[in-house]
Amino acid sequence: MMRTDLLSLLAVSPFFILVFFLSNIWTTLRVALITGPVLTMLSWGLLVQRNSYSRRKPIRDQVLCDQQAFDNERRPSPKSEDDDWEQVPNETFSKIATKKTSKSNYDGFIGFFHPFANAGGGGERVLWAAIKATQDRWPKAICIVYTGDHSSGKATILERVKSRFDIDLHAPTIVFLYLEKRDWVVASSYPRFTLLLQSLGSIVVAHEALTRLAPDIFIDTMGYSFSTLYCKHFFPHIAIGSYVHYPFIGTHMVESLTTNSGQGVNAGMGKGWRGFGKKLYWYCLLQLYKFTGIAIDVVMTNSSWTQNHMQRIWGGIRERKSAAMVLYPPCSVEEIIDKIPLEGNHATPREKLLLCIAQFRPEKNHELLIRAFQLMLHTKAPEVEGARLVLIGSVRDSEDETLVYKLRLLANELKVDKQVDFRINSTWGEILDWLKTSWVGVNGMWCEHFGIGVVEYQAAGLIPVVNDSGGPKEDIVVDYEDGPTGFHASTAAEYADYFTKALSLSSFETLEMRKRNRLSSQRFTTEIFRKSWCEQLSRLIDISK
Template sequence: MVLDCLITFIDQARAFINLAINMILILVICNILWILVLLPILFTKWKKFYAKKREERQQKGTVVGIFHPYCNAGGGGERVLWTVVQAIQNKYPHVHIVIYTGDLDADREWILERTEKVFNMKLRPNIEFVYLYKRKWVEPSTYSHFTLLGQSLGSVWLGFEALNSYIPDIYIDTMGYAFTYPLFKYMAGCLVGSYTHYPIISTDMIRYIHKRTVVNNDNRLIAKFLLFSKAKILYYKLFAYLYGWMGRCADIIMVNSTWTEDHINSIWKCPLKTHRIYPPCSVEHLTALPLLSDEEKGDHIRIVSVAQFRPEKNHPLMLRAMFELRSILKEELWEKIKLICIGSCRDAEDEARVKDLQDLAKHLAMEDNVEFKVNIPYPELVSEMQRGMIGLHTMWNEHFGISIVECMAAGLIMIAHASGGPRCVCWIHFRNYSRNKIHAKRFPFKNVFYDFRADIIEMQEGCVTGFLAQDEMEYAEIISYIVHMHPDERSAIRIAARSSVNRFSGQLFEKEFLRTVEPLFREKQE
């Protein structure tokens, strides 16, 4: 009896296993058929559909579609966007420009008015805005896990919405959504240009996971356990391979700094069509401003930060640096210190972030020494930079740093994070010096780390254009050092910084941009 039951059970198990194998084989065959047969058919039908839509569109001339879902954000990326629009309008006045945006709460007139107010740029009215309703799919808050992959796949979904709304002849992405390139190139038959501010994945991110260091794109649990770190490294490497494949679909690639160029070349592997074009900065207007003396600036020592209120900008580091500064300075000098945090808010999350920073300032008992100015007009921004003594920038691995350049042009002595684009030719690790040496009349240039791939800040003896730091103590010590400088020394740094920023002008950006994208327009016109 037992033997018969055992035989029956074995036969049933064998039948179940055979059924499972057959089901798996059927699924595999269906997937192969989908990939080899159905997908090419759908792809061909999509191409015909989009080609027909292009023929039927009202605008018959050349149409340039610019993909920038946050065009009303008011940051450095948006300055690039509007300078690109202005350059195209100047060179190709008959080209119709379409901007894909997810700013549903702002109409065309409001966006153009804000552009003129924030960037001091007046554009021609031949701009059409196509509103995207699925922008949430590219927002990091939508994905609690696998955020990079989620945002990238979400950008494809958003790209489909853009493509179905309006088909351009030339597609230019100014935010770095590389996963949309195959969609516009192969399905819609567009020529594709890319301006990348920041690679989605970089070798720096992988290196920090190797070191098991906690950064803003990692968490403590992954850094703590080796197995989780190994798994995330594998995920990043696979994602980097996919990201590189997508990026290579662009016909012309533009990057904003040496740092970004190095990472894009290592991942996308197409250096021959990659061009480094520094982003446009308002240096012409700012360098014309008179440099005010300490007496003309008033009683306060104003430290100015210009950065959007986003997590990566690391405003809490500024507040912690100010807390450390208080322990260094004498009380009568500390009372003169004022940190002015200037930036724009995109949404309710950014506004909540400002409230959290205000609460942190109160917690550190510094509310009288910190002031937040949100979404202020451009003239007020210029006035604040002109009245300030020191500029502060704390983002780790900042890809370039438009605000750093503009602060230098306005006459601020910049202190930026010692990473990414702002790295200098040689910089000093301040922990090697006591506070007495830091405040010496002559700055000690003995122990330095060399990096000859700098873009913005240089720090060599006889050619100091700014300073760099890594943590709150270094920031505090450098601020204290600058405050105790002789006015003539501060003036020399300001003059050297101003003379170094001409290579970042808006005019030079327009010239280089138009030269780079000219093949796209020539091919389309032919």
């Protein structure tokens, strides 16, 4: 009996051995399928990080060399008239300098992911003001700007920053790393599935940026949140920040596809099977966008409107992380107030000019403003006689140039081309001149995320007529000191009515509203931005350590 049992056992043993072997293979494969990609990503990230360390030394050496040349150019002459300065021992001066900067000795690499750094818009103002604040607070930090502006060298870009925004940066500690694959995030590169392909393209561009140099802190300042997700997966030790100007895609955009909902460039396009497909596509993309929020350590938004939307999108997935903080963009409020008096002998006489400061992009809705201006002139009211519309904005590429051409054709078609001025890529000094003499400041974008130009209108004493949505409505053109600061409109007819009303206010009402606007604008000064930015960057520095 025992012999029979033994034979039976030996007969089935190969089967059990095979089962055991196969089950272990499956377990091993499952573990490999789960952990393999993760380990591969981490290993690859560590390899790139290790390689980037070899690139840090030449960059740091070049920064030190540039700093030495900068110091030599500004070193006082030995025959200086200030004898007291000559008598101060170098050691004493060194101790004083060290004492003052003892809390500002952070010398890490801070990467700013901004492929269109030379575009000259509001987003670029935030970028350069953030770098300026960083340099003032942490003078030893090295600011890396990842950009695709190959046609412009460092000196050219910084010169434009000075002329366009009046921001004077310290050149030695700024390093530009030029990206070859910026076209991967250009909307015109994708006639179909633009948002999705741009998102995937931003991963390709981020890969190029991080392989060139992996910084200690990575900050996305253009809203390419898929790049931050890529960075976190491959470089988990890098502290990641994001300054969100506008939700990449939000519920308000999906809702605008339905009939009579919203005024965006895709409003009302959700009809039929094609519209249903677009809604489904946007909904799926929104779900992907929600997932990217988990990668970001510190989220900053430019307005309470943007903050509310980002909380709706990222709030659930970021429960264990800090909530998005409102950090209003820096506006040249102080300088405008200093150079543009509202009353007295030094005040410049105002003309009947309706001024729009906005980049030439489809979403800025210049077409609406031109049509509203034509309707206003059509009323032939005495208050609007001699009025002109001035459109000031930057142009990045041929697509923007085509838009300007179409707007000129529209003005000609409506027979208002003689009363509409186009000012392309104006300098800051030219913009100040227009702010001095204009009467009304206008904004036409639906759900504008913030509206730096609108704040500039307020600081200069213009009467704002803005879209009844977004940041201009919720944050800027609000009642202040128990009085209105401007008007909100949605349709061309409403804009035309408020244009007329703004030009028809009595002298007393106009001056009082100008004063309220100026006081209200002081909520958005560069100094307030600087302090808030340094607080958030301090958090990222602590995380990076």
